Amino acid sequence: MQDKFKKITEQSSNYRHLEQMSTGELLTHINTEDQSVPLAVQKELKAIERLVEVIVKQLQKGGKLFYIGAGTSGRLGILDASECPPTFGVSAELVNGLIAGGDKAIRTAVEHAEDDIEQAWKDLKKHHVQKEDIVIGIAASGTTPYVVGGLQACQNAGILTGCIVCNPHSPISKVSDYPIEVVVGPEFVTGSSRMKAGTAQKLVLNMISTSVMIKLGRVKDNKMVDMQLSNAKLHRRGSLLISEALGISEKKAADLLKTHGSVRKAIDHETHQ
Missing domain, CATH: 3.40.50.10490 (Glucose-6-phosphate isomerase like protein; domain 1)
Known part of the structure; x- marks a missing residue:
C-alpha cells in the first residue's frame, strides 16, 4: 500500500x-x-x-x-x-x-x-x-x-x-x-x-x-527560587524576588541573598523564623 x-x-x-x-x-x-x-x-x-x-x-x-x-x-x-x-x-x-x-x-x-x-x-x-x-x-x-x-x-x-x-x-x-x-x-x-x-x-x-x-518543585509560588546567581543582573533579579516574596526592601533582600546564597534559602529562612 x-x-x-x-x-x-x-x-x-x-x-x-x-x-x-x-x-x-x-x-x-x-x-x-x-x-x-x-x-x-x-x-x-x-x-x-x-x-x-x-x-x-x-x-x-x-x-x-x-x-x-x-x-x-x-x-x-x-x-x-x-x-x-x-x-x-x-x-x-x-x-x-x-x-x-x-x-x-x-x-x-x-x-x-x-x-x-x-x-x-x-x-x-x-x-x-x-x-x-x-x-x-x-x-x-x-x-x-x-x-x-x-x-x-x-x-x-x-x-x-x-x-x-x-x-x-x-x-x-x-x-x-x-x-x-x-x-x-x-x-x-x-x-x-x-x-x-x-x-x-x-x-x-x-x-x-x-x-x-x-x-519537580523548582518554582515556589511563581518565582525561580533555585535560579543560579551567575552575574550582577541575576543577583538583582534574585533580590527583587526575595523583596516581593517577603514584602521587604530590596536592600534588605540583597543582604539576605548574600547571607544565604540562594533565593529559596533566603525566603525559607525568613518564612520559618
Whole structure:
C-alpha cells in the first residue's frame, strides 16, 4: 500500500512573488502566519500533558531527559536544555540536548550529519543513556534519519520516547511513545521550517521544561527560587524576588541573598523564623 505520509512543512507557500512585496507587506504576512502557531500548539495540549507527566515520573526515578535533533530542531533542544540549570538550579546532566554533527553543528551546518541513522544512538550512549531516561526527538519534517534511528534504538532498549514534529503520522511519530504533532501548515518561504515550525517547537519546549521543573518543585509560588546567581543582573533579579516574596526592601533582600546564597534559602529562612 502506498505511503500516504505527506510533508505539509514542504508544501508550497500560500504567498507568491515574495521578492515583489514591500517590507511592510513581508512583515505583515509573516506576522499573520506566526499568529496561527499558538493555535496549532493548543490542539496538542493533551499530548503535551501526557509527555510532561511521564517526564516528571522518569526524572523522579533518577532518570534524565534527552532532546535529539538536527539543524534548527537540534539547536532548539540544546537551547532549552542549556537554560534549565541557570533558571531552575538543576544539574547540567539532568536535561541534555544532542545535535547531529556534534557541537560544531550548533553554529554551522555539518554536511550529511542528519542522514546517519545510527549516530544518535552512539551519541546517547556517550551520555550513558539508561532505561530510567526519556528521549524526545525534535524534527519539523518528522523524517530526519538521525532522529528516527535514535528513537528506534531507544525503543529497542526499553527507553521511553517522545517527539515534537510538525507533520501528522510521520516516521518519527511511529517510533515515539508520546508523540506531539503541531501542524502549522506551509511556511511563508516554502520549506523554511526554521520559521513557523521552529516557533512551534520552541513554544512546546518552553511548556515542557517549565512544567516539568514546576512539578519537580523548582518554582515556589511563581518565582525561580533555585535560579543560579551567575552575574550582577541575576543577583538583582534574585533580590527583587526575595523583596516581593517577603514584602521587604530590596536592600534588605540583597543582604539576605548574600547571607544565604540562594533565593529559596533566603525566603525559607525568613518564612520559618
